[in-house]
Amino acid sequence: MNLSDDDDVSLRRQSLIGQINTVLCRFGQLDPTVKNRLFQAYCSSHYGFELWNLDCDKIREYCSSWRKALRRIWELPYKFRSDYLSAVSGTSPIYDELCRRFLNFITTCNSSDSKLIRFAIGHTIYCARVQSPFGRNYILCYERYGSKVEDEFTSGIKSSCCGNDISMELSSVGRCRNTFAFELILLKVGVLYTPDCEWTRAQIDCMLTAVGARDFL
Numbered sequence: 001m002n003l004s005d006d007d008d009v010s011l012r013r014q015s016l017i018g019q020i021n022t023v024l025c026r027f028g029q030l031d032p033t034v035k036n037r038l039f040q041a042y043c044s045s046h047y048g049f050e051l052w053n054l055d056c057d058k059i060r061e062y063c064s065s066w067r068k069a070l071r072r073i074w075e076l077p078y079k080f081r082s083d084y085l086s087a088v089s090g091t092s093p094i095y096d097e098l099c100r101r102f103l104n105f106i107t108t109c110n111s112s113d114s115k116l117i118r119f120a121i122g123h124t125i126y127c128a129r130v131q132s133p134f135g136r137n138y139i140l141c142y143e144r145y146g147s148k149v150e151d152e153f154t155s156g157i158k159s160s161c162c163g164n165d166i167s168m169e170l171s172s173v174g175r176c177r178n179t180f181a182f183e184l185i186l187l188k189v190g191v192l193y194t195p196d197c198e199w200t201r202a203q204i205d206c207m208l209t210a211v212g213a214r215d216f217l
Contacts, residue, residue: 008048009058013065019043020069031191032074038090039073049098050105054137059098066094074185076206079214087170087178088185099141101157103149106134111156125153181211 023038030038052059067082070089086093090098103200109121130139142149154160170178186192188204199207 001202005056006058009052009056009062012049013058013062016043016062017065020065020072024072030187031189033191035073036070039069040091043069046098046101050102051133052098052102053133054095054099054102054140057093063094063098071216075188076185077209080181083170084174084178084181084212087175088182093115099144100159102137103141103152106138107153107156107158110153177211181208184208184211198214
């Protein structure tokens with residue numbers, strides 16, 4: 001029996017790419033802030049992702065496609081770093097969002113009125129561990145986010161380990177760079193107007209590449 005999630009993830013990735021292309025084809029002339037809201041509305045369902053193996057290689061390809069879509073929407077260079085990309089778009093990193101959905105799913109199961117469901121999820125987390133897909137995902141999330149994962153699981157609280165406000169996790173320098181990048185994007189697409197500014201789109205792209213680089217000073 002093939003229990004791999006690869007085929008399902010690949011299928012959902014192809015569906016995501018199709019949805020992204022549809023949004024950009026129909027609404028490509030709108031400014032990035034509007035396109036971003038449409039993208040979040042039409043391409044962020046993630047239904048059934050709670051059951052996926054979070055350490056699957058195809059998951060990384062799915063997340064890569066998501067980040068490429070955000071760069072297209074915000075007209076950013078492909079080297080623009082991912083944490084700034086999330087802050088500019090006001091979204092959680094896609095992998096963190098998938099982890100959050102998994103954690104919320106098992107927390108809901110652990111708080112179920114059904115003794116059978118509570119027993120099953122408790123057994124996978126505490127007994128089966130790495131022999132269970134859910135157990136492996138739980139360990140991965142624990143290693144990624146720390147003991148807060150277990151606290152929220154046992155208390156029945158929805159996960160806040162990977163919240164939406166990624167900008168608050170940036171350093172003060174990082175937040176300044178993120179704000180500057182956002183203003184450059186608005187300037188590039190003509191939403192923001194600055195008197196006597198003669199920067200071309202190519203020049204702004206160069207500045208965005210520099211601002212979004214990890215070795216930028």
